[in-house]
Amino acid sequence: MHQLIAAPFLDGHLLLRPGARSGARIPATHYEQLRAAAVNAQPLPSWAVELAADAWGLDVAGTPTKYTVLIREPSAYGYCRASWEINLGCNFGCKHCYLGERPFSGLTWENKVELLDIMREAGVIWLQITGGEPTMDPDFRNAYRYAWLSGMMLTVSTNGSLLSRPDLLQLFRECPPYRLVVSMYGASEESFDALTQRRGAWKAFRRGMDAARAAGLPLRINVVVTEDNAREADAMAALAQEWGVEHHAYTNMTPTIYGGGEPLLAQSAEHLRQRKPFAGCNAGHTFFHADPHAKVSICKVGREEQIDLMAEGVEGLRRLGTIADRLMLRTGGCEGCALSGTCRVCRPLAKHYQGAKAPLHSYCQHGDPQKEKVTP
Numbered sequence: 496m497h498q499l500i501a502a503p504f505l506d507g508h509l510l511l512r513p514g515a516r517s518g519a520r521i522p523a524t525h526y527e528q529l530r531a532a533a534v535n536a537q538p539l540p541s542w543a544v545e546l547a548a549d550a551w552g553l554d555v556a557g558t559p560t561k562y563t564v565l566i567r568e569p570s571a572y573g574y575c576r577a578s579w580e581i582n583l584g585c586n587f588g589c590k591h592c593y594l595g596e597r598p599f600s601g602l603t604w605e606n607k608v609e610l611l612d613i614m615r616e617a618g619v620i621w622l623q624i625t626g627g628e629p630t631m632d633p634d635f636r637n638a639y640r641y642a643w644l645s646g647m648m649l650t651v652s653t654n655g656s657l658l659s660r661p662d663l664l665q666l667f668r669e670c671p672p673y674r675l676v677v678s679m680y681g682a683s684e685e686s687f688d689a690l691t692q693r694r695g696a697w698k699a700f701r702r703g704m705d706a707a708r709a710a711g712l713p714l715r716i717n718v719v720v721t722e723d724n725a726r727e728a729d730a731m732a733a734l735a736q737e738w739g740v741e742h743h744a745y746t747n748m749t750p751t752i753y754g755g756g757e758p759l760l761a762q763s764a765e766h767l768r769q770r771k772p773f774a775g776c777n778a779g780h781t782f783f784h785a786d787p788h789a790k791v792s793i794c795k796v797g798r799e800e801q802i803d804l805m806a807e808g809v810e811g812l813r814r815l816g817t818i819a820d821r822l823m824l825r826t827g828g829c830e831g832c833a834l835s836g837t838c839r840v841c842r843p844l845a846k847h848y849q850g851a852k853a854p855l856h857s858y859c860q861h862g863d864p865q866k867e868k869v870t871p
Contacts, residue, residue, distance in 0.1 A: 496644070496669075496670070497513070497562075497563065497564060497565035497646070498512070498513070498547075498553060498555060498563050498564075499511065499512055499513075499543075499547060499553075499555070499563060499564045499565070500512075500513065500564070500565050500567060500620075500646045500648070501521070501526055501529045501530075501564050501565070501566050501567065502566075502567035502620050502646065503526070503567065503568075503569045503570065503618065504575055504620060505573075505575060505781065507520055507523075508520065508521050508522070508523055508525070508526040509521065509620075510525075510543070510546060510547075510564075511620075511648060512547070512550070512551045512553065513643065513648065513670070513671050513673075514671025514672065514673065514713065515550075515551055515673075516673070516674070516713065517550060517551075518550075519546055519550055521546075525540075525542065525543070528540055529543065529560060529564055529566060530566050532560035532561075533560045533561040533564060533566050534561075536559060536560075536561060537559070537560055538557055538558065538559060538560065539555055539556075539557075539558055539559070539560045539563055539564065540560075543555070543560075543564070544556045565646040567615075567618075567620065567646045569618075570616060570617055570618030572616070572617040572618055572809065572812050572813070573618060573780070573781060574614075574617040574618045574619055574781055574782065574783060574812065575618055575619065575620050575621065575781050575782075576619065576620070576621045576622075576623075576777075576781065576782040577614055577617075577619045577621075577622050577623070577782065577783050577784065577785065578622070578623040578624075578625060578782075578784045578785070578794075578795065579610070579614075579622060579623070579624055579625070579784075579785045580625055580626055580627065580629075580784075580785070580786050580787050581601060581607075581624055581625070581626060581627075581629045581632045581634070581635060581638060581787060582599060582600065582601040582626055582627050582629065582631065582632040582635075582787050583596075583597045583598055583599070583600070583601075583626060583627040583787055584597055584598065584599030584600070584626065584627045584628065584631055584632070585597050585626060585627040585628040585631070585654070586628055586631060586654075586656060586657075586693065587628065587654055587656070587680075587691040587692070587693050587696055588691060588692040588693060589680065589690060589691050589692070590690055590692065590721065590723065590757075590758070590760070590761045591690070591719065591721050591748050591758045591761035591762075592751075592758060593748075593749045593750065593751055593752060593758055594627065594751060594752060595751030595752060595753045595755050595757070596753070597627055599627075599631075600787060600788075601632060601634075601787035601788065602787065602788060602789060602805075604634050604637065606789065606805055607634055607638050607641075608641060609789075609805065610785060610789045610804060610805075611638065611641055611642050611645060612645075613804055613808065613809045613812075614642075614647070614785075615645045615646070615647070616809045617783075617809055617812055619647060620646070620647060620648055621647070621648045621650070621673065622642055622647045622648070622649055622650070623649075623650040623651075623652060624638070624639065624642070624649060624650070624651050624652070625651075625652040626652070626653075628653060628654055628656070628657070629651060629652070629653060630651070630653055630657045630658075630660075630663060631657070636662065636663070636666050639651070639666060639670065640666065640669075640670055643670040644670075648673040649670075649672045649673055650672065650673050650674045650675070650676060651672055651674075651675050651676070652676045652678075653675060653676070653677055653678070654677070654678050654680075654691075654696075654700065655677040655678070655679075655699075655700050655703035655704055655707070656696065656699035656700055656702075656703055657699075657703060658675070658677075658702075658703030658704070658706055658707045658712075659699075659702040659703050659705070659706035659707075664706060664707075664710050667710065667712055668710065671713075672712070672713060673713070674713050674714075674715055675707065675712055675713060675714050675715070676714075676715050676716075676717060677700075677703075677704065677707075677714060677715070677716050677717070678716075678717045678719055678745075679700070679716050679717065679718050679719060679731050679734075679735070679742075680696070680700075680719050680721075680724060681697065681723075681724040681727055681731065682724070682727040682730035682731045682733075682734055683697070683727060683730075684697040684698070686723055686724040686726075686727055687700065687724070689723050689724075690719075690721060690723045690724055690761075704738070708738060708740070714740045714741070715740065715741045715742065715743065716735045716740050716741070716742040716743070717742070717743055717745045718731045718732055718735065718742050718743065718744045718745065719745045720744060720745065720746045720763055720766045721748065721761040721762065721763055722760075722761055722762060722763045722764075723761065725763040725765060725766060728744070728763075728766065732744070744766075746763065746766040746767065746768055747762075747767060747768055747770070747857070748761055748762045749796075749844075749847065749848075750847055750848060750850065750851035750853065751851075752795075752798060754847070754850040754851055755851060756851035756852060756853060759851065759853055759857065762857070767856075767857065770840070770858065772840075773840050773841045773844075775823075776794075776841070778793040778794040778797060778819055779793030779794070779797075779815045779816055779818060779819025779820075779822075780815075780816050780819060782794065783812065783815055784798075785804065786798075786801075788803075788805075789803065789804040789805045790802070790803055790804075791803075791804050791811070791812070791815065793815060793818060793819040793822060793843070794843070796841070796843045796844050796847055797819070797822050797843030799822060799843070799846075800818045800821075800822065802814060802815060802818075822842060822843050823841075823842050823843070824842070840858060840859055844858060845858055845859065
């Protein structure tokens with residue numbers, strides 16, 4: 496299996512190490528040199544040997560290029576990142592979950608392979624596999640390995656409950672992930688099981704984290720703060736620090752993908768943060784999101800218009816940029832707002848909250864919770 500990946504990336508080229516967080520930019524001439532060396536069964540060029548040693552402590556001197564470096568071919572579509580909900584099924588029933596209903600369904604194995612081939616042809620280098628709980632999908636291990644062997648840097652978003660499984664640990668040892676992002680729902684059994692609405696969830700999470708840490712897997716924790724566990728926000732962060740795992744606090748709840756406001760009921764008012772001004776993003780242009788049935792949208796939020804990749808193939812992605820531009824310009828429920836000229840809120844996100852009849856201050860930078868209070 497390959498130890499390095501050489502890939503076009505936006506307007507340049509990268510040399511990457513699977514499982515490593517850092518990469519190196521290389522000039523186009525070096526990329527072409529690696530392509531030629533791989534085709535002609537030549538040894539790895541000296542500059543690549545030195546770079547691998549300096550960047551990752553990797554000794555590849557004298558190794559054939561074609562067995563050491565996986566060459567990602569240029570793409571005509573320009574997408575470098577994607578996320579994929581392999582299956583919405585989950586073994587937890589979290590109160591704040593933005594997925595709402597979580598049916599256990601998805602593509603056949605043959606269609607999963609077709610989707611991953613489309614992603615590779617589209618130029619995807621970084622792929623996030625999520626769910627539901629992705630590791631529950633019967634094809635997860637084969638899909639993960641197939642994507643890894645295709646030259647993708649993989650992130651898995653998981654609740655961590657199954658990370659103690661020997662087959663998963665072996666998979667991640669053989670095909671190192673770019674990162675495993677694990678959600679933490681409490682610092683005690685009582686709060687964790689209450690939020691996930693599953694008895695034994697805390698114990699499964701702890702087993703998974705212990706196994707993943709012992710295996711030296713690249714972990715990051717999303718500390719999810721809700722009304723149920725708000726009193727343990729500091730304790731969750733402290734536990735992540737004790738484990739030496741990078742962590743990020745997730746505090747703002749969002750409506751379900753179907754427009755339901757149920758997750759907003761889990762919001763900790765004390766931890767609601769004002770969103771950073773939206774300054775644009777690459778959704779739909781260099782990034783896309785695929786649901787369990789290969790319906791592609793500009794991102795996880797902007798699902799209003801989707802492209803069926805199983806019906807249209809990779810060519811369907813050519814329409815996504817136009818869809819993205821249209822969704823970003825649409826004002827939705829903000830017509831007539833005197834402040835719309837200075838609005839810096841993601842339009843699909845705002846429309847999502849408006850559809851759920853969420854309080855203005857939960858998503859709008861101009862929202863004033865004091866003005867929204869109703870006097871009895």
